[in-house]
Amino acid sequence: MGTLRCSSSQITLGRTCYIIIVVQVVQVLDHQRGQVVKVRWARENYCHDLCSPYSLRLASADTNGRILIWDVTHAVVGAECLETGKPVANMDWVSIQAASHDLLAALHPPSTLVLWNTENGSRLWKKTYSDTLLSFAFDPFDPSHLSFLGQDCIVFIDDFSLSGAPPSAGKKFHISSPGAGSAVSHSTSGERLSDRRSASVPRSTIRRVSGILVGQCH
Numbered sequence: 206m207g208t209l210r211c212s213s214s215q216i217t218l219g220r221t222c223y224i225i226i227v228v229q230v231v232q233v234l235d236h237q238r239g240q241v242v243k244v245r246w247a248r249e250n251y252c253h254d255l256c257s258p259y260s261l262r263l264a265s266a267d268t269n270g271r272i273l274i275w276d277v278t279h280a281v282v283g284a285e286c287l288e289t290g291k292p293v294a295n296m297d298w299v300s301i302q303a304a305s306h307d308l309l310a311a312l313h314p315p316s317t318l319v320l321w322n323t324e325n326g327s328r329l330w331k332k333t334y335s336d337t338l339l340s341f342a343f344d345p346f347d348p349s350h351l352s353f354l355g356q357d358c359i360v361f362i363d364d365f366s367l368s369g370a371p372p373s374a375g376k377k378f379h380i381s382s383p384g385a386g387s388a389v390s391h392s393t394s395g396e397r398l399s400d401r402r403s404a405s406v407p408r409s410t411i412r413r414v415s416g417i418l419v420g421q422c423h
Contacts, residue, residue: 221240224275233280234265238271239267242266243265247263247306264298269292271287272293272296283324284324288311291317292313294339294340295311295341297341298310301366307322309323310343312341314337316336316337317332317333318371319331330369339355340353349365349366
């Protein structure tokens with residue numbers, strides 16, 4: 206089990222209980238207690254100077270649900286985030302506010318989204334949805350919008366905010382398997398409205414949509 210992440214100048218590999226980083230040298234971070242399942246580089250901060258230097262930061266999550274925030278250059282942990290008893294399905298740094306680079310959104314199974322302040326490891330808010338959610342991705346053009354990938358649905362959120370948990374349940378689109386009759390159905394706040402189209406959604410289309418929402422890069 207492992208996870209691989211690439212940026213413009215680094216390769217990050219999470220393997221068993223270790224994180225291996227390849228830049229110009231190899232850096233091994235070894236404070237993770239469980240097997241590493243997710244790694245995310247913090248976004249580059251271009252507003253820095255000698256008084257406030259830029260440092261490489263990395264968020265890593267293991268099978269025990271611990272999220273560690275690393276100062277990669279010095280191989281030290283700056284903060285720890287933990288939602289007790291819940292592992293991490295996905296996580297991403299938040300870019301909704303240019304002045305702050307310390308906010309991390311994490312999806313904890315089965316359906317809880319938490320906004321973490323990685324400067325001190327505190328939880329700013331959390332939101333629990335009614336559906337089982339597998340992953341999420343922010344809209345690259347509008348960070349107040351994000352999409353969740355569920356077991357049989359896609360949930361779109363348009364009210365993500367730093368000040369509090371999203372008040373709405375989002376807009377849900379159900380994806381049925383080929384041959385199930387109805388292709389796609391849409392529901393808002395728990396209501397389910399079936400699309401009457403006779404053709405079903407091809408499996409290849411579902412895979413492409415899922416890949417976009419999960420945020421995979423090829």
